[in-house]
Amino acid sequence: xxxxxxxxxxxxxxxxxxxxxxxxxxxxxxxxxxxxxxxxxxxxxxxxxxxxxxxxxxxxxxxxxxxxxxxxxxxxxxxxxxxxxxxxxxxxxxxxxxxxxxxxxxxxxxxxxxxxxxxxxxxxxxxxxxxxxxxxxxxxxxxxxxxxxxxxxxxxxxxxxxxxxxxxxxxxxxxxxxxxxxxxxxxxxxxxxxxxxxxxxxxxxxxxxxxxxxxxxxxxxxxxxxxxxxxxxxxxxxxxxxxxxxxxxxxxxxxxxxxxxxxxxxxxxxxx
Amino acid sequence: xxxxxxxxxxxxxxxxxxxxxxxxxxxxxxxxxxxxxxxxxxxxxxxxxxxxxxxxxxxxxxxxxxxxxxxxxxxxxxxxxxxxxxxxxxxxxxxxxxxxxxxxxxxxxxxxxxxxxxxxxxxxxxxxxxxxxxxxxxxxxxxxxxxxxxxxxxxxxxxxxxxxxxxxxxxxxxxxxxxxxxxxxxxxxxxxxxxxxxxxxxxxxxxxxxxxxxxxxxxxxxxxxxxxxxxxxxxxxxxxxxxxxxxxxxxxxxxxxxxxxxxxxxxxxxxxxxxxxxxxxxxxxxx
Numbered sequence: 001x002x003x004x005x006x007x008x009x010x011x012x013x014x015x016x017x018x019x020x021x022x023x024x025x026x027x028x029x030x031x032x033x034x035x036x037x038x039x040x041x042x043x044x045x046x047x048x049x050x051x052x053x054x055x056x057x058x059x060x061x062x063x064x065x066x067x068x069x070x071x072x073x074x075x076x077x078x079x080x081x082x083x084x085x086x087x088x089x090x091x092x093x094x095x096x097x098x099x100x101x102x103x104x105x106x107x108x109x110x111x112x113x114x115x116x117x118x119x120x121x122x123x124x125x126x127x128x129x130x131x132x133x134x135x136x137x138x139x140x141x142x143x144x145x146x147x148x149x150x151x152x153x154x155x156x157x158x159x160x161x162x163x164x165x166x167x168x169x170x171x172x173x174x175x176x177x178x179x180x181x182x183x184x185x186x187x188x189x190x191x192x193x194x195x196x197x198x199x200x201x202x203x204x205x206x207x208x209x210x211x212x213x214x215x216x217x218x219x220x221x222x223x224x225x226x227x228x229x230x231x232x233x234x235x236x237x238x239x240x241x242x243x244x245x246x247x248x249x250x251x252x253x254x255x256x257x258x259x260x261x262x263x264x265x266x267x268x269x270x271x272x
Numbered sequence: 273x274x275x276x277x278x279x280x281x282x283x284x285x286x287x288x289x290x291x292x293x294x295x296x297x298x299x300x301x302x303x304x305x306x307x308x309x310x311x312x313x314x315x316x317x318x319x320x321x322x323x324x325x326x327x328x329x330x331x332x333x334x335x336x337x338x339x340x341x342x343x344x345x346x347x348x349x350x351x352x353x354x355x356x357x358x359x360x361x362x363x364x365x366x367x368x369x370x371x372x373x374x375x376x377x378x379x380x381x382x383x384x385x386x387x388x389x390x391x392x393x394x395x396x397x398x399x400x401x402x403x404x405x406x407x408x409x410x411x412x413x414x415x416x417x418x419x420x421x422x423x424x425x426x427x428x429x430x431x432x433x434x435x436x437x438x439x440x441x442x443x444x445x446x447x448x449x450x451x452x453x454x455x456x457x458x459x460x461x462x463x464x465x466x467x468x469x470x471x472x473x474x475x476x477x478x479x480x481x482x483x484x485x486x487x488x489x490x491x492x493x494x495x496x497x498x499x500x501x502x503x504x505x506x507x508x509x510x511x512x513x514x515x516x517x518x519x520x521x522x523x524x525x526x527x528x529x530x531x532x533x534x535x536x537x538x539x540x541x542x543x544x545x546x547x548x549x550x551x552x553x554x555x556x557x558x559x
Contacts, residue, residue: 037357099490205368244372252365256345
């Protein structure tokens with residue numbers, strides 16, 4: 001236990017990073033599980049972080065309330081975007097979210113600001129991750145979750161069964177934005193300040209890479225993917241400086257060669 | 273100038289989208305390569321026409337390579353885990369890989385002719401000889417592209433594959449060769465856009481130029497219609513006008529808020545009411 005505690009302290013950056021990436025991956029997966037690819041989830045994390053650090057450092061709110069307010073603000077943004085984009089087809093949806101994410105990177109980035117005295121302990125990231133994963137798991141077993149999965153596979157079939165597919169997408173986008181907002185709040189609280197560099201194109205790539213590398217078939221995929229993406233630079237420190245290349249290369253390689261991700265490989269091995 | 277450059281990139285987007293049925297988010301890589309190669313060759317003392325042809329060939333070839341590596345597996349595989357999202361994910365990954373590589377290795381040649389570093393300003397309205405050349409070249413290339421689609425056998429093959437790939441195969445059209453050719457032509461158009469920026473500005477920053485213009489080209493694509501080359505050219509000029517007009521009309525120049533409002537309209541509101549764009553009836557198959 002002492003050795004593990006020491007290891008966690010020494011590699012705190014890695015441990016926290018994996019937790020945050022897993023949360024971001026889950027936020028992408030939630031939307032993906034409804035058949036839509038959202039490429040602007042870091043925009044929601046950006047909103048969550050901005051609101052959280054503003055309320056915590058300037059308005060002096062307790063950090064828990066500030067974090068919840070940040071996540072709710074991100075969910076509201078997701079709801080507004082969902083109201084507009086829920087009826088849109090797959091390709092325009094992905095293009096619109098991709099362009100919004102890029103646009104946000106260029107136009108919506110204020111300078112680094114804020115500063116709170118007490119940052120959150122590393123364990124809080126994993127407590128939140130555990131809670132979010134449990135909620136997502138329960139949702140996938142619920143009637144609405146099953147309907148979302150059905151809509152992802154065949155929208156017409158789901159609609160013919162009486163499900164409102166647009167409403168399911170709206171729910172998925174709002175939930176995904178809420179989880180991304182939580183991740184953004186945790187990033188801001190972890191650092192104690194808001195830094196727009198934490199919400200760029202590279203982080204967006206990593207969130208999607210976590211989902212695709214881990215596997216899109218189950219909510220376990222983003223957790224596996226985030227762990228692998230974090231573990232490689234830890235095992236090979238020389239490539240830590242070129243992590244963006246590694247993330248993009250793994251995303252490309254898995255999307256071409258192993259679209260089911262690591263989870264599908266593990267399932268195959270398990271069945272043998 | 274911006275309308276023409278955005279139109280060239282958007283035209284390539286719609287050509288690929290029309291023929292393959294999906295958006296290639298890595299399409300602007302050909303623009304980045306075109307702009308980079310032309311400056312590199314000029315920097316090494318090659319004549320301008322060699323540099324221009326080299327840039328077009330390199331950009332077109334890069335587009336075909338990306339298509340074969342990143343998009344073809346998604347097309348060949350039956351629709352499964354993500355359906356049409358597979359190609360979007362892999363093309364997004366290819367774009368991200370290119371962005372990461374250019375950023376990591378500082379992939380920027382020295383500027384030529386001592387011109388100022390290019391930055392994307394909405395209020396860029398000054399015209400000099402180079403920019404007039406760029407306007408003429410963009411218009412010429414865009415019209416040539418539309419004529420190619422309308423009056424040549426190659427254009428007919430593009431339209432046949434866009435209309436019904438199985439029927440095109442039954443009629444003797446090699447669909448994969450047609451897709452590769454369409455990708456080469458589209459990427460060459462992107463490379464021309466890149467080299468025109470590089471030549472008129474004397475500088476080409478891989479990401480500082482490519483990413484913002486990509487957003488505008490996507491706005492043109494959304495406005496005009498994903499599979500409508502004519503619509504995307506018109507949409508590109510509308511986007512450029514939306515960016516430049518506030519600078520002309522407002523005494524203080526264009527504001528970021530105005531630009532954001534314009535983009536939000538293009539990306540968020542228009543797809544809601546016009547999911548296939550404003551010119552969906554003029555799709556590639558009816559060009």
